[in-house]
Amino acid sequence: MSSERIFIFDTTLRDGEQSPGISLNSFEKLEIAEQLARLGVDVIEAGFPISSPGDFEGVRKIARSVRGVAVCALARAIENDVTTAWDAIKEAERPRIHTFISTSDVHLKHQLRKSRAEVLEIARKMVALAASLCDDVEFSAMDATRSDPDFLAGVLAAAVEEGARTINIPDTVGYAVPSEFSSFIRGQFERAPALNDVVVSVHCHNDLGLAVANSLAAIEAGATQIECAVNGLGERAGNASLEEIVMILETRRALLGPVTGVNTTEITRTSRLVSQLTGYDVQPNKAIVGKNAFAHESGIHQDGVLKERTTYEIMNAATVGRGQSDIVLGKHSGRHALKSAMEELGYRLQEEELNQAFAHFKKIADRKKQVTAVDLEHLVSEEVRELSDIFELKSYDVAASSDSVPASRVVIEKEGGRLAGKSESGGSMESIFKAIDNAVGAKGKLKDYQVRSVTEGKDSLGEVRVVVEVAEKPYAGAALSIDVVEASAKAYVRALNNAYRAGAVK
Numbered sequence: 083m084s085s086e087r088i089f090i091f092d093t094t095l096r097d098g099e100q101s102p103g104i105s106l107n108s109f110e111k112l113e114i115a116e117q118l119a120r121l122g123v124d125v126i127e128a129g130f131p132i133s134s135p136g137d138f139e140g141v142r143k144i145a146r147s148v149r150g151v152a153v154c155a156l157a158r159a160i161e162n163d164v165t166t167a168w169d170a171i172k173e174a175e176r177p178r179i180h181t182f183i184s185t186s187d188v189h190l191k192h193q194l195r196k197s198r199a200e201v202l203e204i205a206r207k208m209v210a211l212a213a214s215l216c217d218d219v220e221f222s223a224m225d226a227t228r229s230d231p232d233f234l235a236g237v238l239a240a241a242v243e244e245g246a247r248t249i250n251i252p253d254t255v256g257y258a259v260p261s262e263f264s265s266f267i268r269g270q271f272e273r274a275p276a277l278n279d280v281v282v283s284v285h286c287h288n289d290l291g292l293a294v295a296n297s298l299a300a301i302e303a304g305a306t307q308i309e310c311a312v313n314g315l316g317e318r319a320g321n322a323s324l325e326e327i328v329m330i331l332e333t334r335r336a337l338l339g340p341v342t343g344v345n346t347t348e349i350t351r352t353s354r355l356v357s358q359l360t361g362y363d364v365q366p367n368k369a370i371v372g373k374n375a376f377a378h379e380s381g382i383h384q385d386g387v388l389k390e391r392t393t394y395e396i397m398n399a400a401t402v403g404r405g406q407s408d409i410v411l412g413k414h415s416g417r418h419a420l421k422s423a424m425e426e427l428g429y430r431l432q433e434e435e436l437n438q439a440f441a442h443f444k445k446i447a448d449r450k451k452q453v454t455a456v457d458l459e460h461l462v463s464e465e466v467r468e469l470s471d472i473f474e475l476k477s478y479d480v481a482a483s484s485d486s487v488p489a490s491r492v493v494i495e496k497e498g499g500r501l502a503g504k505s506e507s508g509g510s511m512e513s514i515f516k517a518i519d520n521a522v523g524a525k526g527k528l529k530d531y532q533v534r535s536v537t538e539g540k541d542s543l544g545e546v547r548v549v550v551e552v553a554e555k556p557y558a559g560a561a562l563s564i565d566v567v568e569a570s571a572k573a574y575v576r577a578l579n580n581a582y583r584a585g586a587v588k
């Protein structure tokens with residue numbers, strides 16, 4: 083093992099955000115970035131600033147306020163991309179520009195329509211440009227694993243020469259197999275000895291379910307940075323899962339050697355926050371963060387664990403931050419109790435935020451006996467979602483019975499003005515959604531509707547997620563309430579907020 087320390091480069095907000103149906107607003111991105119900083123990742127890839135003004139704003143917000151971690155922005159090897167990336171991150175404590183170009187012949191021929199010599203020249207120029215702006219430059223050779231190893235090594239060596247301090251060798255299409263990948267990485271160290279002077283990184287995709295295994299193989303071959311995402315989010319089948327990489331190194335340290343700087347007890351909370359804000363559920367049997375990852379079902383296993391935990395458990399659930407908090411608040415809990423519970427959970431609320439959170443909390447506590455840590459985390463997600471709302475549900479009224487057509491009325495606030503809408507048709511949810519459409523002046527089509535409870539018990543908070551199609555494009559919305567009708571209406575309004583930001587609703 084060649085290194086003592088593995089750097090964790092988190093790309094949840096860039097590659098993860100490219101997953102279909104995920105569209106995080108800048109407040110949601112900031113909340114996730116703050117949690118990633120608490121988790122202790124080394125680098126946050128905050129976005130791809132040239133891709134849209136919203137993405138630029140999200141990256142800039144993170145660069146301005148998240149501390150103690152490098153904030154990175156992605157840029158194609160194009161001048162305007164690189165300078166725009168720099169504009170977005172230059173106020174970061176530790177800014178990093180990440181620029182990339184394809185090196186495989188298949189990409190050169192069909193996508194870039196450039197020769198190898200041209201690609202080498204562009205890589206040189208753009209790395210040099212990035213290095214003239216920013217001390218910390220990362221260069222990636224897209225589709226590296228399907229590139230000619232000699233040509234690739236030449237490009238990587240040139241990038242180091244021009245000032246790249248991190249060289250990333252991605253398995254962009256998720257094609258590599260671990261034994262093959264580790265010898266590929268070793269081959270690059272041999273062909274381009276300059277790689278010994280920089281951080282060598284890998285970025286593996288999970289198309290064949292091998293992203294984590296390939297990342298580990300690369301570590302064994304000398305890579306010292308792993309690009310990964312929380313819950314394994316990312317394009318197609320996703321990226322290497324952050325929590326799996328970290329817990330493999332943690333659990334098998336005696337065998338493997340190197341360590342990360344991650345505070346593993348923040349893993350569960352990070353996973354939950356990302357899942358709530360992206361709307362991507364974690365499968366129950368997912369390693370480390372799945373609901374059942376530490377549940378023993380068979381009698382023999384249960385018997386063993388009761389006698390001695392290590393009979394069937396290789397990790398202690400507390401190590402990943404499960405079941406640690408015993409925060410319980412109730413309707414008599416005051417502002418101060420809420421503030422200190424939030425602080426225990428890692429959220430530092432400003433006066434105004436605390437007031438808002440307290441008002442929310444009171445509403446929940448009036449109807450729910452015990453407000454737990456999980457409820458409070460959801461309350462934070464709810465607050466974050468609200469920050470960017472243009473339309474806000476002020477009141478609703480729905481009359482439904484088995485013998486009559488449901489009738490709904492809603493009042494929506496928009497920039498201080500009030501919009502009223504009503505509807506009499508369909509089922510009770512349908513009628514309330516139509517009343518909202520009517521108020522806002524939108525034509526929404528409900529494409530997906532999911533309800534789930536946040537905690538256990540009849541008085542659990544309900545979370546509703548919807549996908550609403552407006553002008554033939556899908557917009558997701560989620561909301562939380564003790565009342566499922568209210569949560570549904572708010573989720574629908576939120577989807578219309580997303581449509582509004584995209585210009586699909588006026």
Ligand SMILES: [Zn+2]
Nearest residue numbers: 097285316317
């Ligand atoms: Zn990727």
